[in-house]
Amino acid sequence: MLAIVDYDAGNLRSVQRACLRVGLESQITADPDVVVKADKVIFPGVGSAESAVSTLQTRGLDQAIVEFFNSGRPMLGICLGLQIALEFTEEGNKKCLGIVPGACERFSFAEKSLKVPHIGWNELEIVGKHPMLASINDGDEFYFVHSYFAHPTTNDHVLGRTTYGDKTFASVIGKDNFFATQFHLEKSGEIGLRLLSAFSDWQGD
C-alpha cells in the first residue's frame, strides 16, 4: 500500500487524485504504524514548515518517516516534504528530519519586481541521472508555490535545479530511496503525472 502522510499540511486529496490517475491506489494516513509498514510513501505538503514540523512531532510521524526511509523502500517528497527532509529550515528556525544534509533558506531579492512566494511554472534543469527522471526532458516546466528553497550541503544530492531571479536552487533532490521535488508534480499537468507514474514503477534504487 502507498501511504500519503497526513500532517494537516495542504490538499492531500489532490495528490491522491493524481496518484489514482496513474493507477496508484493510496491511503491518506496520520498513523505512524501505517507509514512505517507501507510499501511506498508520499510525503507531500504546502504551507508553513513551522507548524508542519510541530504536527509531525505531535503525531509521532517524524520518527515514522525516518524509519520508513531507513527501510530502503521508495519515498517521494513534494514541496514542503522536500524542505522538511533537510536538517534545518530558516522558517521558524526549526530542526527538521535530517534525511538529506542541508538547510532551507528564504528567497530574498533586492529587486521588487521579483515576487515572493515564487508562484507559477518554471523550468527544470536536469543535473543528475536518476530513474525517476527518465521520461522528463531538460527544460520541462513544473508548477511551483514556495517562499523557501532547499540548499543541500552536497551537490551529489541535487538532481535538478531551477532559477528564479538571480537565485538558482535545488528543485529536485535525491538520496538513496528518497526522491523529492520542490514543485507540485500533482499540479504540473501531464508532465507532472509522468513523474508520478515513474514513482509507481520505481523500487527505490
Added chain:
Amino acid sequence: MLSKRIIACLDVRDGNLAKSVKFVDTKDIGDPVSKAKEYYDDGLDELVFYDITASSDKRNIMLDVVEDVARQVYIPLSVGGGIRTVEDANKLLWSGAEKINVNSAAVQRPELVAECAHAIGNQNTVLSMDILKVETNSDFPSGYEIVINGGRTRTGLDALKWALRGEELGAGELVVNSIDADGTRDGYEITLTRMIAESVSIPVIASGGAGKPEHLYEVLTEGQADAALVASMVHYNEYKVSELKQYLNDRGVKVRLRY
C-alpha cells in the same frame, strides 16, 4: 526563468458556465467541466471558477463541479464567490480546489483574509478585487475605488490601500479586476494593474477586458502583471489558449509551451 501565466476564468451559475458584460446581462454559455478539460489539453496554466449562483440552496452544486474538474485537470484550480468563512474555504479545498479567492466578504470583514491565510496558507489565499475608476481626491488618492457585490455596491475604499492591506493580512496573490474593462474586450486597465503590481511584493493577476492577444502582451509587459486572466475570448472559441501562448512567445514573453 518563471513563465507568465494564462489563467482562464469561468463564471459558474447553478452549475453552468456563464458570462457577463460589465457584470450584468449574464448568459449561460456551456458546461464548465468540458470547457476546463478543453483548456487544460490546450496548455492552460491555471483555472479560476467563480460561483455566481444567487440562491444559497444551489451553492453545493459548485462543489460537484470542482470535484468533476479536479478529477480531469491537473493544474492549479482556484475557486471564488460566496466564501465567507474558513469552513466554506475548506469545503472547496476538500472538493479539489487549490486556492480560494475571497472578495466581497473580505471587504466586509477583512479578518477573513487573515483567517484563510492562517488555515490554508498564504499561497492558497487569493484576494480578488473589483475596482472602479473614480475621480482622484483625498478619499481616493489612487483614483480607483473598491466595489463589491458584483460591482453593485461602492465601498469608499481606495483600491491601492486595500491591495496593500490585503497583502499585509496575508493574501498570497491579488486579482485586479477592472469593472470598467470587464467584458468590453477593449483591453486590460494597464494603469491600474501596473500601479498595484509595482506597489505590492506578491503576484498580481490582471483581469477584465481581454479581447485580443495584444491585450495580454500589454498587461504582462507594460502592466507588469504576473498572470493574465481570460474569459470571453476563449469561451467563444475566438482564440485558443495555445494560440495566445504562441503569440506571447513570439513577442518575447516567457510562457509555458510544453505540456
